[in-house]
Amino acid sequence: MEKCSMCKKEFPVSALKEMVQIIDRKAYLDKYCPVCQAVAGNNPSYYYLAVKKAK
Numbered sequence: 001m002e003k004c005s006m007c008k009k010e011f012p013v014s015a016l017k018e019m020v021q022i023i024d025r026k027a028y029l030d031k032y033c034p035v036c037q038a039v040a041g042n043n044p045s046y047y048y049l050a051v052k053k054a055k
């Protein structure tokens, strides 16, 4: 079990995903649970580590 960086609840490692948060042009790598991934997905300062298809 590992803690979600946002809600601080514990989840199985397989449920957590690494996301990058940009704060003051610095990137912070953290792990987020599925609920917080959805929240972060709507926040433009968070990015998934996986490469997105860019235009």
Ligand SMILES: [Zn+2]
Residues within 6 Å of the ligand: 004, 005, 006, 007, 008, 009, 032, 033, 034, 035, 036, 037
């Ligand atoms: Zn969470």
